[in-house]
Amino acid sequence: MAEVTVLAATGNMMVAEAFRQAAPDVIAAYPITPQTAIVENYAKYVAEGRVHTEFVAVESEHSALSACVGASAAGARVVTATSSQGLALMYEELHIAAGMRLPIIMANANRALSAPINIHGDHSDVMGGRDSGWIILFAETAQEAYDNSIIAFRVAEHPAVQLPVMTTLDGFITTHAMERCELLDDGTVEAYVGKRRPQNPLIGGAAPVGHGMFASLGGTYFELKQAQRRAVCGSAPHILTEGQKWAAVCGRDFDFIDSFACDDADYILVVLGSAAGNARVVAKELRAAGIKAGVAKIRVFRPFPASELRDVLQGAKAVGILDRSDSFGAPYAPVGLDVRTALYDLDTRIPTRNYVYGLGGADVTLDAMRQAFSELQSLAAGHLDQGLSYLGTR
Amino acid sequence: MASIKEHSKTPERLVGGHRLCGGCGASIAVRQVLLGAGADAEVVVGAATGCLEVSTTALPYSSWNTSFIHNAFENAAATITGVEAAYQGLKAAGRIAQDKQIKFVAFGGDGGTYDIGFQSLSGALERGHDFVYVCYDNGAYMNTGIQRSSATPHYAWATTAEVGSALAGKPQRRKDLTSIVAAHHIPYVAQASVGNWKDLVDKAERAFATPGPAFINVLAPCPRGWRYDSSQTIEVSRLAFKTKFWPLFEVRDGIWSMKEVREKDVLPLEEFLKVQGRFKHLFKPGNEHLIERLQTEVDEAYEYIRKMCVITA
Numbered sequence: 241m242a243e244v245t246v247l248a249a250t251g252n253m254m255v256a257e258a259f260r261q262a263a264p265d266v267i268a269a270y271p272i273t274p275q276t277a278i279v280e281n282y283a284k285y286v287a288e289g290r291v292h293t294e295f296v297a298v299e300s301e302h303s304a305l306s307a308c309v310g311a312s313a314a315g316a317r318v319v320t321a322t323s324s325q326g327l328a329l330m331y332e333e334l335h336i337a338a339g340m341r342l343p344i345i346m347a348n349a350n351r352a353l354s355a356p357i358n359i360h361g362d363h364s365d366v367m368g369g370r371d372s373g374w375i376i377l378f379a380e381t382a383q384e385a386y387d388n389s390i391i392a393f394r395v396a397e398h399p400a401v402q403l404p405v406m407t408t409l410d411g412f413i414t415t416h417a418m419e420r421c422e423l424l425d426d427g428t429v430e431a432y433v434g435k436r437r438p439q440n441p442l443i444g445g446a447a448p449v450g451h452g453m454f455a456s457l458g459g460t461y462f463e464l465k466q467a468q469r470r471a472v473c474g475s476a477p478h479i480l481t482e483g484q485k486w487a488a489v490c491g492r493d494f495d496f497i498d499s500f501a502c503d504d505a506d507y508i509l510v511v512l513g514s515a516a517g518n519a520r521v522v523a524k525e526l527r528a529a530g531i532k533a534g535v536a537k538i539r540v541f542r543p544f545p546a547s548e549l550r551d552v553l554q555g556a557k558a559v560g561i562l563d564r565s566d567s568f569g570a571p572y573a574p575v576g577l578d579v580r581t582a583l584y585d586l587d588t589r590i591p592t593r594n595y596v597y598g599l600g601g602a603d604v605t606l607d608a609m610r611q612a613f614s615e616l617q618s619l620a621a622g623h624l625d626q627g628l629s630y631l632g633t634r
Numbered sequence: 635m636a637s638i639k640e641h642s643k644t645p646e647r648l649v650g651g652h653r654l655c656g657g658c659g660a661s662i663a664v665r666q667v668l669l670g671a672g673a674d675a676e677v678v679v680g681a682a683t684g685c686l687e688v689s690t691t692a693l694p695y696s697s698w699n700t701s702f703i704h705n706a707f708e709n710a711a712a713t714i715t716g717v718e719a720a721y722q723g724l725k726a727a728g729r730i731a732q733d734k735q736i737k738f739v740a741f742g743g744d745g746g747t748y749d750i751g752f753q754s755l756s757g758a759l760e761r762g763h764d765f766v767y768v769c770y771d772n773g774a775y776m777n778t779g780i781q782r783s784s785a786t787p788h789y790a791w792a793t794t795a796e797v798g799s800a801l802a803g804k805p806q807r808r809k810d811l812t813s814i815v816a817a818h819h820i821p822y823v824a825q826a827s828v829g830n831w832k833d834l835v836d837k838a839e840r841a842f843a844t845p846g847p848a849f850i851n852v853l854a855p856c857p858r859g860w861r862y863d864s865s866q867t868i869e870v871s872r873l874a875f876k877t878k879f880w881p882l883f884e885v886r887d888g889i890w891s892m893k894e895v896r897e898k899d900v901l902p903l904e905e906f907l908k909v910q911g912r913f914k915h916l917f918k919p920g921n922e923h924l925i926e927r928l929q930t931e932v933d934e935a936y937e938y939i940r941k942m943c944v945i946t947a
Contacts, residue, residue: 265723268716294723298712299757306709306754310680310716313703316723332706435729442678442701443721444730452704453691460693 242489243425251382251414254421255321255347255407256281258389260291261429264345265316268296268307273359274411275323275349301326305333305346312342312404313451315441317393320344323411324351327365331372337404338373339468340452343396343436344404346374347389350513350564351411352600360601361411363512363564366541367574373468375405375475376542378512380498382419384539385409387492393433394482401475402439410514410564412601424490432489476543496545498537499552501527505534506557507616510549510579512538515562515597515604522609533613538575546582553583557620559592560612562631566596572628591619594628608632635836636672644673645699652697653689657864659854659871660686660770662828664741667768667850668700670838676700677737680714682746683707685777686770708750711758711767714740718763737842738765744785745775748811759818759847766841766848769811772856780859784809787879788931789924791912792859802915802924807931812851813938816885822848824884828855829871833882833893840886853880861911870909877906878936883943890942903929 249257256278259267269279285291296311298304304320312318322330327348337344350366352358366376375395379385385407392405409415440449455461476496483494500520502508507526509519516537526533536552538545553559561580563573572580576594583590595612598604608631618624647668654661664686671677677700681687687704690697705713718738724730742751747769755767774792775781782792788807791797795804812825822844826834834852841848855871857864874880876899883892904925907913916924 263727265727265729266716266719268719292723292726294719294726296715296719296761299753299760303709303712303754303757306705306712307716307719309705310703310713310718311720311723312716314678314717314720314724316720318720333709336706442703442717443676443736444724444734445701448699448701450691450696450698450702453693453696454688454704455693456688 242428245423247421247423248418249382249421250277250416250418251379251385251409252277252349252416253281254382254386254423255389255409257423258386259319260285261426262317262390262393262433263291263430264293264319266294266296266308266311266318267320268298268304268311269320270298270301270304270322270326272301272323272326274351274415275321275326275347277415278321278347301329302333305330305337308344309333309337309340309342312344313340313441314443315436315438317397317436318344319346321347321349323349324353324365328353328368331368334369334372334374336452339464341402341471342404343402345389345392345396346404346406348406348408349411349415350408358600359411361413361514362599362601364599366406366408367565367567369406370542370574373403373472374542375403375472375479377405377407378539378541379407379409379414380514380516380537382414382417383421383492385414386421386423387486387490387494390429390433391483391486391494394485395475395479397436398478398482399437399439401471401478403471403475408513413514422490428489432486473543476545479540496538496540496548497552498539500535500537502534502536502552504532504555506532506620507560507613508534508536508553508556509560509562509609509612510536510538510575511562512541512564512575515564518604518606519562519609522606522613526613531617544578544582549579549582550586553590554586556590558616559583559590560616561592561594562612563594563596564598566599576628591626593619593626595631596628597631602632605632635839641669641835644669647677647679647699648690649697649699653692654685655858655864657857657867658685659772659828659856659867660743662867663768663770663834663852663854666828666831666834667739667838667852669835671737671739671842675735675737675842677739678703678714678717680704680710680717680738680740682710682740682742682751684743684746686741686743688777707746709754710740710742710746710751711755714738714765715758715761715763718765739768740765741768741770743776744769744771744773745783748784748809756818759815759820759849762846764845764847766850769851770854771851772854772859774856774859776856776859785811788928789913789916791915797915802921810935815849819888820847820849821845821887822884824850825880826850826882827853827871827875827880829868829875830882837884859912862909866909873901873906873909876901877903877932879903879906879932881936881939883939888946890939890946892939892943903932
């Protein structure tokens with residue numbers, strides 16, 4: 241039986257614990273606010289001799305992920321953590337890690353991108369990597385960041401998946417806020433994650449292998465990219481299975497989408513990450529006033545759970561899509577684009593509004609959520625057009 | 635140091651059939667360096683994006699008889715040290731045998747080393763991983779078509795340092811990367827050339843035998859970029875040495891030593907310049923002062939190494 245320790249912890253502390261419990265062979269990381277506490281905590285485990293991990297204190301995030309690529313290709317279990325400009329600096333390596341089909345677990349403390357420089361929470365950084373071929377999980381709470389981080393190892397290293405996984409938590413809100421958390425005992429986590437069984441490792445294999453080879457003109461590159469699409473989309477059932485296995489261990493549910501009161505809801509807000517709580521509070525308020533409000537929180541963002549989302553949203557009269565980043569020049573913001581694409585396949589057209597909120601850590605108030613739900617009612621009644629607006633700007 | 639007879643028994647780790655040009659200095663450098671790893675060693679090779687990488691790894695083929703990894707252009711050092719860290723971590727986890735010995739080596743051109751990969755290299759050296767980094771220096775971005783790098787010699791023609799009425803090739807001196815690497819105070823640093831094979835293989839042997847980071851900067855001429863006949867690679871390399879353009883030296887635990895050109899063998903710099911099309915504008919009337927300037931710079935650089943040998947002796 242799992243032993244549970246209840247503690248007050250931040251998201252960063254819980255991610256560091258999850259990493260420690262998964263016993264990676266290599267961590268290569270670079271400090272950046274608001275992720276730094278993850279690598280600092282890990283550096284303490286190293287100094288105290290609590291882990292066997294080789295800590296590679298690199299000179300940049302680009303080198304952090306580059307070293308992770310080398311270490312994962314060599315057959316090691318590999319972790320790193322980053323945020324914002326650091327993730328942006330890794331952009332090239334995001335695609336390479338995924339294209340080389342290397343399991344790497346990376347925590348991202350979701351943070352705004354420059355310019356202007358801003359260290360606070362939003363999703364602009366992650367959205368820059370959304371097409372790179374990584375599996376991307378969003379956590380609402382420190383507890384969820386812990387659970388996602390543990391599940392990530394099973395998913396990334398699954399023989400049928402072999403992909404890097406980004407496990408994200410909102411900068412400062414989830415990384416730094418102290419919450420009630422449950423930490424499972426090391427043995428239970430160890431038994432769940434198991435050991436990595438590398439395929440074609442650079443070292444320790446029977447014969448020499450080549451990683452990162454050249455595929456120029458012709459079909460090979462094209463076909464490998466097709467295989468990559470299949471791999472990312474095909475990871476979905478494994479994410480669900482591994483997530484539910486962990487759910488059985490820890491007693492907390494796992495699904496692609498966490499739906500709150502969506503079954504009979506007329507008005508649903510779709511949200512990623514830490515803002516889900518405020519959306520739920522207002523949905524409850526509205527329910528008490530007889531308005532059928534619901535909240536759909538996307539936990540697995542890549543692969544995008546389009547059909548599951550359609551199932552959740554199909555009965556709604558209007559859907560609001562909350563985006564903590566923008567895609568400048570696109571018709572909608574990133575989550576808006578994906579959700580509207582998913583809804584296109586329904587027979588009935590559900591009107592939507594896309595709300596960009598909380599950029600650079602701007603407050604996401606209950607009033608803002610009230611405004612969004614109220615606009616959805618106007619939208620459903622035909623008094624408001626579809627479109628995109630910024631929620632909470634002066 | 636192993637004899638040529640012993641080396642002749644070492645299996646080729648970069649095999650024939652690759653697509654590098656005839657007379658390419660890079661493949662010669664790689665084969666000589668890998669002889670230094672010893673016949674029995676297990677070697678993992680990393681390579682930066684560049685001629686060497688694209689010409690030896692075109693799917694579905696590989697010219698490498700070793701495990702091989704290519705990641706990107708600027709990160710061969712970070713990547714190979716990630717592999718080395720995995721080796722340490724897996725050893726600590728008891729997942730590979732404690733007595734298992736593996737040699738880790740990364741190859742990058744001068745673009746991937748002096749320029750875009752400079753930070754990655756510096757970081758990897760400072761961290762003290764047990765690996766060898768080899769720069770095959772052909773003095774320009776040859777893979778993309780002879781663009782100037784910080785290794786391109788002063789006044790050399792390149793496609794981004796053209797020769798015309800307003801410009802006489804590259805306006806800047808080349809970066810002294812080997813000395814910069816020496817300033818990292820790593821246990822082993824050397825400068826070598828494919829034209830002096832015994833010197834290079836011996837240096838490679840010492841580099842592989844040294845625990846911790848080791849670096850070798852190998853002059854690896856490029857017939858396409860330097861504009862000489864592909865049969866002349868070794869001859870051009872030797873001229874680089876005899877004219878003091880490319881001094882052969884090493885820094886072992888901070889002690890500098892140089893393989894001096896014998897006084898009777900020393901040649902004027904023109905002998906190196908005139909065989910290469912990239913310097914032909916220097917021989918036009920009115921450009922004599924450019925050659926004089928270049929000669930002075932080469933002499934100064936040579937003298938600097940001599941002084942370092944005296945100071946650290």
